[in-house]
Amino acid sequence: MRRLPIFFLLDVSESMAGDNLRQLQHGLERLVASLRTDPYALETVYLSIIAFAGKAKTLTPLVDVASFYPPRLPVGSGTALGAALSHLMAEIDQQVLKTTPERKGDWKPVVYLMTDGKPTDHLKDALYRWQKYYQHQASLVAIGVGEYADLNALAKLTPHVVHLNAQNEDDFKRFIDWVSQSVVAQSRSVSAQQNGVSLAKLDDSILSKLGDLSLAAKVDEDYVILSGVCQRSRLPYLIKYERLPMTLANGQFNVDFGRYHLVGVMPLERDYYELCDDSMATPTINTDLLVGAAGCPHCGHRYALAACGNCNNLLCIGGEGEAICPHCQYENDFVLSTGDGFDISRARG
Template sequence: MSQSTPFGAVEFAANPEPRCPCVLVLDCSASMAGQRLQELQKGLAQFREELLGDPLARKRVEVAVVTFGGSVKLACDFTTIEHFEPPRLQAEGLTPMGSAIATSLELLTARKQVYRGNGVSYYRPWVFMLTDGEPNDDWHAAIHLVRDVENSKQAAVFAVGVGEANFEVLRQIAVRQPLQLRGLMFREMFQWLSNSLKSVSHSATSEEVPLANPSGPEGWAKV
């Protein structure tokens, strides 16, 4: 028989809702230590709370957390918000942003494979990267990777700079306009992210959802 049980079968039998995957790629290099990381941690917790309150989004939005500080780590593999426990972030080392982006995109490809294997549809994945510095590894490959997934609409890649982030590099990597975080408005940023994911997860898998402008006068970002 050609029948087989794919990876994650129980998970998708229990909850066959279409998935809205989102990878949070978080800079945890040494420069993030202190208040920045604390605020980021609080923002993550709030992000979970917000999405948990939405009966549909909690079953559709899946989060994975990739951190880069010293090395690239998968701090939390894809899980629906219902089961998401924000990881404890720790700041250390340099900023291997290039390989963090590559890892995230690989992670997404693998996850989409799992969705397809289980016959579950999905929304265009989001990659949401946050950094306060500049890459110290080879990031030029990341430019092509990001361009490819954006052009083929396989993923939407957002880059957010904090403090003294190198926007020259971010502009080169991200196809979309990189955003600069105002002060330490991580909570506002995650509020926006959860709202956006909520509206995406309420839409159809094929729809382009207009997002609230985060760089408005009340917003958390400047362009």
């Protein structure tokens, strides 16, 4: 039986952390449960999950639907689409069986790429190799998630770009159903010896084709994500702030104060570092623009926004006094102040 390889190339950068990633995690379970009920998919479909942030990592190498178990999705820093594409091409070389005179190889693989951001690395070299050597031996479906996804970058990779605008859990479930119907359709069409990629009908309340929308992704993000490390447990965490437009009381003016309000804190696992690219420059933000303080989600320390005086990275502290920075081991002596803001490092999304 010839295999139909399906690769999922999933953006797990910090901006995906929280609801998006949780829904995606459940989505993989829903997807595989649905594929197991289809005799064509059961016979031919092989799934692989690759996660990328600042770096890419294979979480599950190609495995048949019956033995597939959804991996836990990690979180990392950055959206290195170029690195992700390079990793994918290496995986296609290694895992996909080529047809030779002696044997029939795998069916043409289909790649589902999901991202919610803008590439943070140089896409050019990987893009050139993809266009020259790979785009004819694999079909790529690119899914831009939310209003900050860079659809222009995705359009360079493939003619199959869709935009997902899921407002809630139900929308996301319908999106997953669209993916599983598309995979099932693909397994039938290869069995019928048809070429090309088969996609299920778009549910236009949540999915739109690239041609139907303007290419302009929002450039200025309305949120800020900061990452820190717990002084006690040494585990990382994220703090998310969102910009809220504020209206003056008399309703005549719309004034955007440019400030960001606390949304929440998310604890992360140690594997956060595996998918971070340390070579990238880190953007900073002035603390004066941040409204609302967060505590440490790991140890309960009251302040998660203490910046090390030596390396400028964030750590959690319980209050004033000495604290060893978990990043650089510098011994800080913190004094609480309400004075001037200072610049702290932003995560790279």
